[in-house]
Amino acid sequence: MNRLKLVGKLSIFMLVALMILTGCSKGDSASPGTSNTQNNPSGTKETSSQEDSVVLPVQNTDDEDTQDDSKNGDDVNTEEEPAFNIEEAEQIEGWKKIIVKDYAYVTEDWVSYSFRENSPIISYSLEFPSQWKVEYSIFTDENGEKIGELLPPVMMKEGQTLLDTWKPSDDYELISKEDIKVGELTGVKIITKSYPYGGDIDVWYPHTYYLTDGKRVFIISFYTLDIDLQKQELFDKIISTFKFLD
Structure with missing residues (x-):
């Protein structure tokens, strides 16, 4: 009898021990994340690192491309877009200087001017x-009156020369036409008596100057209400400061 009791107790003890061992085994298998992390220390960090290695270079490449495009675009715009600036004069003390970058025009008769696509910029x-x-x-002068006007710069065609097809018009009276020279540039000064359309001015005298380096042409007109020698000298002085900018 005692022997049977002892066997029963041993059986119960072994059963309890087996249950304990089984429970421990299940506990280990129930935590795969911890087990995996221990086996692979990088775990999710490795995944994050892989994502960074893919995303960041792409972003950097895009930024560099954008910056390069922006720089290239700025350079192109600087070269192709017109500009208009006022600075202190260098040649005549107390005066101002205008710096212009404008598209070149073409002309057939030196009266009307046309813009063409892909026209180069002329700077002066x-x-x-x-x-x-x-x-x-x-x-405009100190009284607010119009005294001068810049005309479109011209790029002469192959074989074209300054004012080669120009002819006086019936719309005005030719007062004078003379050759001029500013440094290495040659040109022509034309003074006419004209009758403006509309407004309160019956007669005025445009003084139109043309200067060329053989290819580029600068044109400007000044206006007076009479033949004024002092103003003509002033206009000549202004023209003497002209420069094409390379």
Whole structure:
């Protein structure tokens, strides 16, 4: 009897021990994340690192491309877009200097001017009295009266020469036409008596100057209400400061 009791107790003890061992085994298998992390220390960090290695270089490449495109775009725009700046004069003390970058035009008759696609930029500078104001292409004097106007710069075609097809018009009276020279540039000054359309001015005298280096042409007109020698000298002085900018 005692022997049977002892066997029963041993059986119960072994059963309990087996249950304990089985429970421990299940506990280990129930935590795969911890087990995997211990076996592979990088775990999710390795995944994050892989993502960074893919994403970051792409972002950097895009940024560099964008910066390069932006720089290239700025350079292109700087070269191709017109510009208009006012600075202090260098040649005549107390005057102002206008620096212009404008598209080149073409002309067949030196009266009308046409813009063509892919026209090059012509750059130049011109000094003028500080009392004058300039807005876009129009100069006004100290009284607010229009006194000058920039005309479109011209790029002459192959075989074309300055004013080669120009002829006086019936719309005005030719007062004078003379050759001029500014440094290495040659040109022509034309003074006419004209009758403006509309407004309160019956007669005025445009003084139109043309300067060329053999290819590029600069054109400007000044206006007076009479033949004024002092103003002509002022206009000549202004023209003497002209420069094409390479």
